[in-house]
Amino acid sequence: MKLAGLNTIENAHEESVWAVTWVPETDSRPPLLLTGSLDESVKIWESDDLILKGTNTGHCLGVVSVACHPSGVIAASASLDSFVRVFDVETNATIATLEAPPSEVWQMKFDPKGTVLAVAGGGSASVKLWDTATWQLIVTLSVPRPESSKPSDKGGSGKFVLSVAWSLDGRNLACGSMDGTISVFDVARAKFLHHLEGHFMPVRSLAYSPIHPRVLYSASDDAHIHMYDAEGKSLVGAMSGHSSWVLSMDVSPDGTALATGSSDRTVRLWDLSMRAAVQTMSSHKDQVWGVAFRPPGVTGVRAGRLVSVSDDKSISLYDYS
Amino acid sequence: MGCVYIPVQHSDEEVRVVLNQLPLDANDILDILKAEQASLDLWLIIAREYFKQGYVEQFQQILEEGSSPEIDEYYADVKYDRIAILNALGAYHSYLGKCESKGAKKDDHFISATKYYNKASRIDIHEPSTWVGKGQLLLAKGDLEQASGAFKIVLDGNKDNVPALLGQACVQFSRGRYSDSLELYKRALKVYPSCPGAVRLGIGLCRYKLGQFDKARQAFQRVLQASELDPDNVEALVALGLMDLQINKGDEIQKGMEKMQAAFEIYPYCAVALIYLANHFFFTGRHHAVERLTDTALAVSEPGLQKSHSFYNLARSYHTKGDYEKAGFYYMASVKEISRPHDFVLPYYGLGQVQLKLGDFRGSLSNFEKVLEVYPENGESLRVVGHIYVQLGQTEKALDVLRKATRIDPRDAQAFLELGELLISSDAGAALDAFKTTSLLKLHFTYARHESHLLASGNHFMVSQARSLLKKSGGKAPIELLNNIGVLHFDKGDFELAKQTFKEALGNGVWLDLVDGKFCSSAVDSDQFCDMQLFQRLQERGDPVELQWDKVTTLFNYARLLEQLHDAEKASILYRLILFKYPDYQDAYLRLAAIAKSRNNIQLSIELIGEAIKVNEKCPDALSMLGALELKNDDWLKAKETFRAAREATDGKDSYSALSLGNWNYFAAARSEKKGAKLEATHLEKAKELYTKVLVQHPANLYAANGAAVVLAEKGQFDVSKEIFTQVQEAASGSIFVQMPDYQNCLRKFYYNTDTQVLLYLARTHYEAEQWQDCKKTLLRAIHLAPSNYTLRFDAGVALQKFSASTLQKTKRTADEVSDPISFFSPFVRSTVAELKNAVRVFSQLSAASNHHIHGFDEKKIETHVGYCKHLLDAAKVHCEAAEREELQNRQRLEVARQVALAEEARRKAEEQRKYQLEKRKQEDEIKQVRQQEEQFERKKEQWKSSTPASKRKDRSHADDEEGGHSENRRRKGGKRRKRDKKPQYEMDEVEPNTMYEDDDDMDDIDTNLVNNHEKDKDQMNRQENDGEENTQDLLAAAGLEDSDVEDDMNDPPSTKYRRKRALSDSDEDEPSDRKAESGQNRESLAEPESDGEFREKEELHRDTYEEDED
Known part of the structure; x- marks a missing residue:
């Protein structure tokens, strides 16, 4: 289990790069990379050489999240002005513009089957689900305010929803909030199930394990990574090592490793069986806002890839083996 | 029952005087004696009887009467009895003089004793008993030579005169000629085998002094045992006790003390017994008994060494109890009783220690130097002297002294340790070497000597070699040293080395498995920081969970190191392990609480601090932290109480708690806007009071000054507050608030770019500079960080x-x-x-x-x-x-x-064409004509060209107008700005914020600037x-x-700056909402002391320092 640097593009964007995702390969082309930046653009890159394939403009204010449909045909990008733009990866044709005021837009994720797009709704304390066929709002999953809510809870920022994650079967959805609680929903019934507690600072990234359907990983500003039994409501383990906020996290496709990006400018690789950091990459010069493992392709033979993006405007690509 | 018969004059009758029924009034007897003209030996017998029964006055009265001139006259021929009476009086007075402590009275007694003896000599110069008496007197006066002479005169006359023999023996004993003295005692005993115990006592003492302890013991025992002797002889008891004590074994000491106690019961005023009893009680910790005994001892003991001992005992008792003032006083008294330090050096040592404690370094130094005079190679004193030199700032001398200490005894690892500690401040590397040396020393003297030389020469390479030698020889350094070395590495930032050292110090144990994560497969509960189940499970499984007491500190430090390396999880496991075995280890609770706090888990943190406070409810650190947490949790009332308690726990000396209380009051004032102005005013007043208090204690406390200034500003005293702010800012140069233009660096350096507040400052700077795009981007970044x-x-x-x-x-x-x-x-x-x-x-x-x-x-x-x-x-x-x-x-x-x-x-083309044609046509025509035509054409061309420059000139004049407008502006700004060019807006505004920060001192100018800017904007618009x-x-x-x-x-x-400016310029037009915003800012800046507190927490590292021996 190790990472080896493959390629780095300095100044990939004019400003901080805030979001990254992989576009799965299609029959006609290899996998691509999608990055979003404060410079209001979304760029498409060819892996492994990181050749710029296209630049999408049209967003105002920084691009905070990018997500790609499992088919690899369409993708979505979201910016601080609370618009979600859905577009065709090949042609950059706008398919839809989603907006649900006054809800902002933070992390977005397509469900594993690709029928629903989940969007973290920030201060609206909810997750919006959009139908990917009609691009209509299906439902709003609201995070219930805690019973013991104190009036002093500053402006309700407690349940500000930042991050989302789909379970492997697409039946459950977890969302992380500013106050550190994670809420789990039953998507089919649009029902809130329970909270997962343990963090007390913003949870900026969530991911379900691809091999243990109940296991949910969370990354938080408290510099810790937690492992939860998402159904049993219990904290299974915690890992520490970053010296500052953990901003992003992804689980390797084989489910044995975790990659995290942090404000401490490092990317760390964690061995989940040892529950310890096995490698620290320090190639970035500023906080690392996004990390993503390449999903296994249809052919699935090529070695694993990890990408990281940072405030230093660069993109780094690693070989994961 | 003895009685004497006084013959009645001129008859055969006698008056029977029963000796134990002597009348209280001596005159009754005197009358009889005088009336019947009784023989003088009767006088003497009766007087002696009075003396034996304790009626000293009557004794004196009879004898004085018996030596009066009338008696001399009347009994002129009775030489011997008159001499005996005089001698008795002389002996009595020399005894009184000997007992008397006050100089003048003592002399009086000696003088009258001398008078009586002289009188006796006048009666018969050869009377030996007079000479013996004189000898005793001289002995009591300490005049050994003359005393010896007096005894010699007697002995020359009769070499078996027992009193003279004893006297001479005493003289020899005092002179330190113990064998001579012993001979004399022996002779006395031979001559007079049934002599009193005192003789045997003398023999015992001589033998004791000569080192014949067994024989001495026999002698003492004979004094006590022989029934005809003196079974209650205190001196013998004490001497035996002393001997027992000196054997220094448990039961012997017990016996010795019993004897001392017996002596004390027989005669409660024996100074030696008192002193030794006190000494004993000192070591058994019964200080009250010590003081009582010593008080008595002081009353009875002779001036000089004994008194000194008594004072020393008393001082030592107070010293141990921590009453340094009194201890110092008594040490001083003890020292005063000693003429030369050589006699009894301990009080100097104690006095030095107390003075050191009380901060009187110079006094302490001189006392320790006295100790060193006596014992020039006393390692402890050398170390202390070294320490004092450090305190006095004379590092060089300190190093010299300590090096001397290490040189005198190169095995003195303690001194090396001290040397190392000393070097930490100046040269951490050398200190590390010193510690290494220490660790070597403890094990391998040879290497250590080698290395101490190396250390002096600073040869690091050789040191490391020596160390490897040590390793080869398989030695293992003691844990405290490794701990200290580890801490040093930690302080120097060599975390890896520190880790290794700590690990080496800890050796094998359950913690290794814990840190290596072998047990992490077990589930962790959500209240992970209190969880002890892990260890219980381990124990149930049969794995021993052990933690030796001497490893706790090192383990704690190791956990601190892990924390520093951001491995809070493992650190917390170790802290919990410590608490599992040692539930009273408060610091572990505090660290766990700090970890929880840093993760924003306020509730848990409060619980953990609660545990810590259970251990010690007066711990100011715990209380302060609890207060901060409660404040964070919006528990205002509780926070106030806690801060108060913290403040009380430190007698108000802890500025952090006072500051926190001040802040609390300020917040309360800012908060209670709705509740009414009165409340606000009281809170502000309190806040100000608290800040001022802190400032009085710590004039350099920035937070307090800042707080005071904020309160003053709030109360409208802008001038004062401005001044304070400026001072704070000057003092804080180097802190982030001053380096405004360097926000970016600051962000990177201190906050991993995660502090939105600083981003906000940066945005503000951009805003002021009208760099809108940068401002926008910065704000967007901040939003991204804090959605x-x-x-x-x-x-x-x-x-x-x-x-x-x-x-x-x-x-x-x-x-x-x-x-x-x-x-x-x-x-x-x-x-x-x-x-x-x-x-x-x-x-x-x-x-x-x-x-x-x-x-x-x-x-x-x-x-x-x-x-x-x-x-x-x-x-x-x-x-x-x-x-x-x-x-x-x-x-x-x-x-x-x-x-x-x-x-x-x-x-033109057409014309050219025409010209060409004309030329062609009239080629043969006259040249003049052609020229004329050409000139005309040229003129025309010129004319046409000149139209373009004219328009240019017009443009320029327009530009000049622009310039004029600017220069006008410039003039109005009082030449404040040097840079200026044709694209003024950007350039100028970039300069502007900078100048603003530079010109800290004149706020008015800045205000003018602002106003000018303002006007300028309007101007442009106009x-x-x-x-x-x-x-x-x-x-x-x-x-x-x-x-x-x-x-x-x-x-x-x-930013402090702007706030100040705002406060100054806009005070009048403040709307309420504005005020709110402002106090918000103040609140942020006030929140700073919290980080101070955190810093304090962080700094808490345990170092095993050796503790100075109290003795």
Whole structure:
């Protein structure tokens, strides 16, 4: 289990790069990379050489999240002005513009089957689900305010929803909030199930394990990574090592490793069986806002890839083996 | 029952005097004696009987009567009895003189004793008993030579005179000639075998002094055992006790003490017994008994060494109890009783220690130096002297002394340790070496000697070699040393080395498995920080969970190291392990609480501190932390109580708790706006009082000064507060608030770019510099970091709005100035319009969100902004159209010009053609004619050319006008700015914030600057208006609105500087909402001391320092 640097593009964007995702390969082309930046653009890159394939403009204010449909045909990008733009990866044709005021837009994720797009709704304390066929709002999953809510809870920022994650079967959805609680929903019934507690600072990234359907990983500003039994409501383990906020996290496709990006400018690789950091990459010069493992392709033979993006405007690509 | 018979004069009758029924009034007896003219030996017998029964006065009265001149006359021929009476009186007075402690009375007694003896000598100069008495007197006076002479005279006459023998023996004993003395005692015993125990006592003492302890013991025992002797002889008891004590074994000491006690019971005023008893009780810790005994001892003991001992005992007792003042006093008394330090050096040592404790370094130094005079190679004293030199700042001397200590005894690892500790401050590397040396020393003397030399020469390479030698020899350094070495590495930032060292110190144990994560498969509960189940499970499984007491500190330090390496999880396991075995280890609780706090888990943190406080409810650190947590948790009342308790726990000396209380009061004042002005005033007053108190204690405390200034500003005393702020700022140079332009560096250095507050400052700087795009980007970054902070969104909206407004103004000017407006114009307007739309969107979103009560903005205010932006949009539209129109016109104009040029060209070509033809036709014509024609043509050409320069000149004059306007501006600003050029807006404003920060001292100037800027803006707008463009009227109105908004909104990004400025300039026009915002900023800056507290927590590292021996 190790990472080896493959390629780095300095100044990939004019400003901080805030979001990254992989576009799965299609029959006609290899996998691509999608990055979003404060410079209001979304760029498409060819892996492994990181050749710029296209630049999408049209967003105002920084691009905070990018997500790609499992088919690899369409993708979505979201910016601080609370618009979600859905577009065709090949042609950059706008398919839809989603907006649900006054809800902002933070992390977005397509469900594993690709029928629903989940969007973290920030201060609206909810997750919006959009139908990917009609691009209509299906439902709003609201995070219930805690019973013991104190009036002093500053402006309700407690349940500000930042991050989302789909379970492997697409039946459950977890969302992380500013106050550190994670809420789990039953998507089919649009029902809130329970909270997962343990963090007390913003949870900026969530991911379900691809091999243990109940296991949910969370990354938080408290510099810790937690492992939860998402159904049993219990904290299974915690890992520490970053010296500052953990901003992003992804689980390797084989489910044995975790990659995290942090404000401490490092990317760390964690061995989940040892529950310890096995490698620290320090190639970035500023906080690392996004990390993503390449999903296994249809052919699935090529070695694993990890990408990281940072405030230093660069993109780094690693070989994961 | 003895009785004497006084023969009645002139008859055979006798008066029977029963000796134990002597009348209390001596005159009764005297009358009889005188009346019957009884023989003088009867007088003496009766007097002696009085003395034996303790009636000293009667004894004296009879003898004095018996030695009066009438008696001398009457009994002139009874020589011997008269001498005996005189001698008895002399002996009595020498005894009194010997017992008397006061100099004058002592002398009186000795004088009268001498008088009596002299009188006796006059009666018969050869009487030996008189000489013996004289000898005793001289002995009592300490005049050994003369005493010896007196005894010698007697012995020359009769070599078996027992009293003289004893006297001489005493003299020899005092002279230290113990064997001579022993011989004399022996002779006395031979001559007079049934002599009193004192003789045997003397023999015992001599033997004791000669080192024949067994024989001495026999002698002492015989004194006590022999029934005919003196079974209650205190001296013998004491001597035996002493001997027992000196064997220094448990039961012997017990026996010795029993004897001392017996002696004490027989005679409660025996100083030696008292002193030794006190000494014993000192070691058994019964200080009360020590003091009582010593008080008695002081009353009875002879001046000099004994008194000194007594004082020393007393001092030592107080010393141990921590009453340094009294201890110092008694040590001093003890020292005063000693003529030479050589006699009894311990009180000097104690006095030195006490003075050291009380901070009297010089006094202490001189005392320790006295100790060193006596024992020049006393390692402890050398170390202390070294320590004092350190305190006095004479590091060189200290090093010398310590090095001497290490040289004298190279095995003295303690001294090396001290040396190492000393070196830490100056040279951590050398200190490390010293510690290493110490660790070596403890094990391998050979290497250590080698290395101490190396250390002196600073040869690091050799040190490491020595160390490897040590390793080869398989030695293992003691844990405390490794711990200290580890801590040193830790302090130096060599975390890896520290880790290794700690691990080495800890050796094998359960912690290894814990740290290696072998047990992590077990589930962790959500209340992970209190969880002890892990260890219980381990124990159930049969794995021993053991933690030796001497490893706790090292384990704690190891955990601290892990924490420093951001491995809080493992650190917490180790802390819990410590607590599992040692539930009273408060610091582990505090660290766990700190970890929980850093993870924002307030509840858990409070619980953990609760545990810590259970261990020690007066721990100020725990209380302060608890207070901070409660404040964070919005538990105002509790926080106040806790801070109070913390303050009391430290007798108000802890500035942190006082500051926190001050802050609390300030917040309370800021909070209670609704509750009424009175309450606010009281809170402010309290806050000020507290800040001032802290300032009195620590005049350099920035937080307190800052707090005081804030309160003063709040109360409207701006002048004073301004002054304090300036001072704070000057003092804090190097802190982040001063390095305004260096925010970016600061962010990177201190906060991993995660501090939105600093980002906000940065945005503010950009805003002031009118770098709108940078400002916007910075704000967006901040939003990205703190998504739920709607203030940032609001600020972003304001930035967008301001950006649009200023671009709209600028476009117009550039349109005037730039010769080719087309490429410049439309992109500006287009981007402006886009940004305006964004601004509208941001504001309307905020406005919508305000329905959810997510943030605290005034809806109306947002609406105003929305309105203004929309208005600007409209304006921009018109503007845009105008611009486009102008663009069109420009294009048309250019087209016309091009056509004109084309026509001209055509015309010229035609003319040329014509000329050519003419030339061709009239080639043969006269040359003159041709020339004329040519000249004419040239003139024409000239004329045509000159039209272009003329227009250029006109342009330039226009530009001059612009310049003039600027220079006028410049003049008005009082030459404040040096830089200035044709594109003034950007350049100038970049300079502006800088100068502003540089000119800390004159606020007024800055204010003027601001005002000037303001005016300048208006000026420019006026000019634009005068330019005759349409719509500027609207724009001006809009700008007016905008300006007032800016005043309100953009003071959100706070900085001490701006706050100050705001406080100074806008005090009158403050609206309530404005005030709120302001106090918000103050609150942020006030929150700073918290980090101070955290820092303190962090710094808490345990170092095993050796503790000075109290003795």
